Amino acid sequence: MIAVIGGGIVGGLIAREINKYIEDVYLFEAKNSIGTGITKGNSGIIHGGYDDPPGSLRAQLCYIGNQLYDEISRELSIEVRRIGSHVIALDESELAKINELEEKAAKNNVKEYRILERNDLFDMEPNLNADALMSFYCPIAGVTEPWKVAMQSVKSVELNGGKVLKNKKLVEVKRKDNKFELSFEDGSVYTADLVINAAGLYADEVARLFGDEVPAIFPVKGEYFLLGKDVKYVNSVIFPMPSELTKGCLVIPTVDGGYLAGPTAHEVKSKQDFSTTRDGLAEVKEKSLRLVPSLDFSRNVVKTFAGLRPESREKDFYIDIGKSSVIHVSGIRSPGLTAAPAIARYVVEYLIQEKLHINLEKRKDYISHVEKIPHFVDTDYGYWVRAIEQDPEAGEIVCFCNEVTKREIREAIRNGARTIDEVKFATRISFGECQGSFCVSKILKMICEETGLEPKDVLQNEKGSWIIDSEVRTI
Amino acid sequence: MRYETDVTVIGAGGAGMAAALSAHRNGADVILIEREEESGGVLNQCIHNGFGLHYYRKDLTGPEFKETLEEELATTNVKVLEGTFVLDVSKDKKITFVNSKGIHEVKTKALVMTTGARERHFNSLGIPGDRVSGIFTAGVAQKYINLQNLKPANSALIVGSGDIGLIMARRLHLEGIEVKGVVEILPYPGGLERNVQQCLRDYNIPLYLSHSVTRVEGKNRLDKVYVSQIDEAGRIVPNSERVFNVDALITSVGLIPSVKPVEFVRTGPGFITTNTNQTTADWIFAAGNCTVIFDLVDYVAREGEKAGKYAALYAKNEYVPEERITIKKGKNINIIHPSYIDPNESTKLYVRVSKVFQRAEITVEPLGIEIIEEEARPSEMIEIHIKSFKEKRIKEIEVSAHELG
Numbered sequence: 071m072i073a074v075i076g077g078g079i080v081g082g083l084i085a086r087e088i089n090k091y092i093e094d095v096y097l098f099e100a101k102n103s104i105g106t107g108i109t110k111g112n113s114g115i116i117h118g119g120y121d122d123p124p125g126s127l128r129a130q131l132c133y134i135g136n137q138l139y140d141e142i143s144r145e146l147s148i149e150v151r152r153i154g155s156h157v158i159a160l161d162e163s164e165l166a167k168i169n170e171l172e173e174k175a176a177k178n179n180v181k182e183y184r185i186l187e188r189n190d191l192f193d194m195e196p197n198l199n200a201d202a203l204m205s206f207y208c209p210i211a212g213v214t215e216p217w218k219v220a221m222q223s224v225k226s227v228e229l230n231g232g233k234v235l236k237n238k239k240l241v242e243v244k245r246k247d248n249k250f251e252l253s254f255e256d257g258s259v260y261t262a263d264l265v266i267n268a269a270g271l272y273a274d275e276v277a278r279l280f281g282d283e284v285p286a287i288f289p290v291k292g293e294y295f296l297l298g299k300d301v302k303y304v305n306s307v308i309f310p311m312p313s314e315l316t317k318g319c320l321v322i323p324t325v326d327g328g329y330l331a332g333p334t335a336h337e338v339k340s341k342q343d344f345s346t347t348r349d350g351l352a353e354v355k356e357k358s359l360r361l362v363p364s365l366d367f368s369r370n371v372v373k374t375f376a377g378l379r380p381e382s383r384e385k386d387f388y389i390d391i392g393k394s395s396v397i398h399v400s401g402i403r404s405p406g407l408t409a410a411p412a413i414a415r416y417v418v419e420y421l422i423q424e425k426l427h428i429n430l431e432k433r434k435d436y437i438s439h440v441e442k443i444p445h446f447v448d449t450d451y452g453y454w455v456r457a458i459e460q461d462p463e464a465g466e467i468v469c470f471c472n473e474v475t476k477r478e479i480r481e482a483i484r485n486g487a488r489t490i491d492e493v494k495f496a497t498r499i500s501f502g503e504c505q506g507s508f509c510v511s512k513i514l515k516m517i518c519e520e521t522g523l524e525p526k527d528v529l530q531n532e533k534g535s536w537i538i539d540s541e542v543r544t545i
Numbered sequence: 546m547r548y549e550t551d552v553t554v555i556g557a558g559g560a561g562m563a564a565a566l567s568a569h570r571n572g573a574d575v576i577l578i579e580r581e582e583e584s585g586g587v588l589n590q591c592i593h594n595g596f597g598l599h600y601y602r603k604d605l606t607g608p609e610f611k612e613t614l615e616e617e618l619a620t621t622n623v624k625v626l627e628g629t630f631v632l633d634v635s636k637d638k639k640i641t642f643v644n645s646k647g648i649h650e651v652k653t654k655a656l657v658m659t660t661g662a663r664e665r666h667f668n669s670l671g672i673p674g675d676r677v678s679g680i681f682t683a684g685v686a687q688k689y690i691n692l693q694n695l696k697p698a699n700s701a702l703i704v705g706s707g708d709i710g711l712i713m714a715r716r717l718h719l720e721g722i723e724v725k726g727v728v729e730i731l732p733y734p735g736g737l738e739r740n741v742q743q744c745l746r747d748y749n750i751p752l753y754l755s756h757s758v759t760r761v762e763g764k765n766r767l768d769k770v771y772v773s774q775i776d777e778a779g780r781i782v783p784n785s786e787r788v789f790n791v792d793a794l795i796t797s798v799g800l801i802p803s804v805k806p807v808e809f810v811r812t813g814p815g816f817i818t819t820n821t822n823q824t825t826a827d828w829i830f831a832a833g834n835c836t837v838i839f840d841l842v843d844y845v846a847r848e849g850e851k852a853g854k855y856a857a858l859y860a861k862n863e864y865v866p867e868e869r870i871t872i873k874k875g876k877n878i879n880i881i882h883p884s885y886i887d888p889n890e891s892t893k894l895y896v897r898v899s900k901v902f903q904r905a906e907i908t909v910e911p912l913g914i915e916i917i918e919e920e921a922r923p924s925e926m927i928e929i930h931i932k933s934f935k936e937k938r939i940k941e942i943e944v945s946a947h948e949l950g
């Protein structure tokens with residue numbers, strides 16, 4: 071059996087890639103849901119790959135990953151919107167840096183870019199800061215919903231005979247002959263022939279369980295505002311000129327029509343600190359307003375959130391085979407979600423097959439396409455009407471902001487969603503302006519109906535995130 | 546399926562049900578569309594009394610008020626479509642909607658929008674802190690408790706001292722949830738004095754005026770709420786921080802008019818209308834909380850009734866306004882509704898002042914109307930009646946308030 075530790079976008083895609091050759095794959099995720107680690111709180115950008123340091127593993131894998139997203143989108147039924155990105159020069163000193171970007175792009179073998187003069191730039195993005203002089207425009211950049219990639223990957227694994235187990239936190243490892251005995255927090259034990267560690271922020275700690283050392287991971291927080299879709303701000307991803315440290319604070323259209331402003335980049339002490347801060351949010355406002363001055367932070371805010379980057383001093387991915395012969399996929403910071411499909415191939419084709427000399431053959435019975443029931447409002451009315459004829463619930467809108475039907479919600483629950491957030495990330499309920507005011511109580515009821523859980527046992531997300539304490543009165 | 550009708554009403558809350566009834570009484574064929582499985586809107590969850598004192602001259606609960614309207618509707622041929630969501634309203638008067646029976650289109654002569662409002666969510670305030678469960682809008686908490694028999698908290702802090710916040714404080718207290726206080730950013734309570742007495746003082750629930758939440762904390766479920774005093778300039782007063790150990794934060798920080806899916810008329814943020822409830826598209830009328838937030842369902846129902854009437858007359862080509870006079874906010878006025886007047890018809894003008902007055906004089910110029918309001922405050926809507934005034938040549942009307950010495 072091959073074990074993958076970690077059900078984020080990286081672990082999910084690696085398990086899927088292995089599953090193309092071997093049925094007996096197990097994916098173990100510590101939390102009670104898939105794709106809710108780093109994969110949940112980030113910018114969601116499929117980067118163009120032009121500005122990673124030439125020669126780094128990041129640069130090597132980012133562009134390939136970008137290209138692989140067409141296939142990911144097709145096979146996993148994921149929405150990828152290639153809306154392009156602009157890096158904006160706001161003054162003379164930044165104009166000079168556009169050349170540096172071109173040089174880097176050349177070294178990284180990225181050819182899909184254009185330098186836009188002011189007029190062309192404003193034709194595309196009329197709401198930019200009027201000082202903008204020029205942009206480095208990359209049409210292959212895009213946005214996606216990273217958690218959906220993780221969720222659909224594990225669905226593909228289950229479809230092809232692999233196992234996906236949640237609430238499985240790896241806590242202890244023993245060597246038995248040539249095998250690994252993996253013990254989980256819930257007391258269960260599994261034996262694996264090969265292990266891939268894709269534990270995100272905790273990849274260094276998981277490596278240590280196997281007696282291996284990888285570069286230490288420290289969390290770097292990124293805070294964001296999510297703005298609603300009633301105002302049109304920009305059409306593509308807007309970057310400031312990048313610094314040594316980060317790509318800066320951006321303005322990003324999301325797949326479902328809203329906007330993100332952020333992220334900040336500040337090192338924090340705890341890998342569990344997902345809080346937003348007064349200073350962080352103020353910084354996002356100030357910096358993003360420099361790019362798009364009309365962003366309305368007093369009336370258009372939907373919510374704020376923070377994500378943590380798994381940073382290492384080397385600032386690069388560390389993907390290698392440890393002394394224990396476990397494969398560690400560590401330090402997967404930005405552009406990790408862009409690179410993720412390429413990382414999966416690197417692990418299977420290069421590390422497993424070439425370096426570990428394990429011969430693998432593609433399965434003949436492998437099913438590459440994973441269906442997803444459509445978001446009906448996005449389909450044409452003829453299709454939708456036929457769906458309603460088959461199942462009237464396809465005509466019942468439950469989430470009014472994002473127009474999600476009862477049928478879509480029921481499907482998510484039947485696919486294993488047990489928490490409000492799992493339904494949310496699968497269907498986009500409660501992502502909109504009302505933040506669930508109209509629908510969460512109905513979703514809670516549906517989860518209970520479908521699974522037999524009591525309302526007090528339905529969680530928002532992780533253990534302890536209860537919603538209902540008890541009944542008001544016993545009847 | 547395709548339908549044709551004189552008047553379509555979207556949203557079957559108090560405003561929409563009253564509009565549908567009155568359009569029917571004025572001789573129109575009416576379709577009333579509601580996205581929830583049950584009509585009634587906000588009325589369904591308000592099981593306290595205080596509804597209908599003006600409109601029915603009876604003290605009713607929300608559900609009783611709704612039933613009264615529903616019984617009247619049942620005696621008519623108004624077609625009520627519940628569980629039906631409007632996808633599109635097009636400029637050529639076609640309305641597309643979806644429900645469990647399919648996707649349909651109505652060709653209508655006039656439309657009344659009575660889509661109500663949504664609650665502003667805590668998440669939109671940009672207040673920092675942890676990702677936790679246990680933060681509910683008052684309406685959501687009210688639905689859990691009153692409609693689903695579910696208790697969402699053991700102890701709570703309430704944000705916002707409008708009537709909804711005050712009523713929820715009492716409700717939670719009576720259901721055995723410890724209410725540790727009500728926090729209000731303004732220096733005066735947002736709700737009626739009557740409610741401050743009956744919902745807070747009677748139960749010894751403290752009210753923190755000029756205070757705001759600065760941070761929420763907890764591991765997965767809310768556990769601590771940090772509150773500080775706010776000075777006149779909106780800054781946090783140093784060393785004024787208090788920490789409340791509560792597992793729920795119930796917010797009532799404003800209602801935002803819902804105008805979806807009509808995209809081509811003027812809004813700000815609700816539908817902007819005339820005294821005859823007409824929007825900037827002459828075939829679309831609007832009433833209730835989707836225009837401006839009203840204090841009482843009585844006003845809402847009365848506005849709905851008026852909108853239904855003019856929509857029916859418009860559908861029969863019996864109502865064509867000749868001119869519109871702009872009404873402007875003058876000194877010390879926060880909200881004014883409607884924004885335009887058809888001078889041939891009488892007007893109910895709704896006004897909110899922008900600060901607290903001991904004794905306010907409110908003037909409507911150049912009509913020469915002056916009224917005196919004792920203890921006028923922003924939270925209480927003031928109603929002014931204006932008769933039709935065909936003979937006067939007036940271009941613009943201005944409403945102002947000032948303190949009487």
Ligand SMILES: Cc1cc2nc3c(=O)[nH]c(=O)nc-3n(C[C@H](O)[C@H](O)[C@H](O)COP(=O)(O)OP(=O)(O)OC[C@H]3O[C@@H](n4cnc5c(N)ncnc54)[C@H](O)[C@@H]3O)c2cc1C
Pocket residue numbers: 075076077078079080081082098099100101105106107108109110111112113114115116117216238239240241268269270271272273276291292293333377378379380402403404405406407408409
């Ligand atoms: C603020 C921010 C912005 C970003 N923006 C972008 C961007 O725009 N474009 C881009 O390409 N990249 C971006 N990234 C990077 C990208 O988000 C990450 O590289 C990617 O999501 C990492 O995925 P992962 O699967 O490695 O980690 P995770 O999603 O965290 O998955 C790891 C999983 O392992 C589980 N786990 C941990 N320990 C154990 C254990 N002991 N046993 C079992 N399971 C365990 C965790 O619960 C977790 O679910 C950004 C990152 C951040 C933080």
Ligand SMILES: Cc1cc2nc3c(=O)[nH]c(=O)nc-3n(C[C@H](O)[C@H](O)[C@H](O)COP(=O)(O)OP(=O)(O)OC[C@H]3O[C@@H](n4cnc5c(N)ncnc54)[C@H](O)[C@@H]3O)c2cc1C
Pocket residue numbers: 555556557558559560561578579580581584585586587588591593594595596597629630631659660661662683684687708709712803805806832833834835839840841842843845
């Ligand atoms: C908690 C609370 C307590 C209150 N207490 C009192 C009180 O004690 N006394 C009093 O007089 N007033 C009270 N009010 C005020 C009063 O009840 C409301 O202002 C009034 O009921 C609003 O009526 P409405 O029809 O405008 O809106 P709503 O009741 O909100 O109705 C709007 C309807 O439109 C539907 N709708 C919206 N969009 C669409 C769409 N696109 N397609 C189809 N349907 C749609 C909604 O589902 C809803 O049913 C209270 C209000 C609240 C929120």
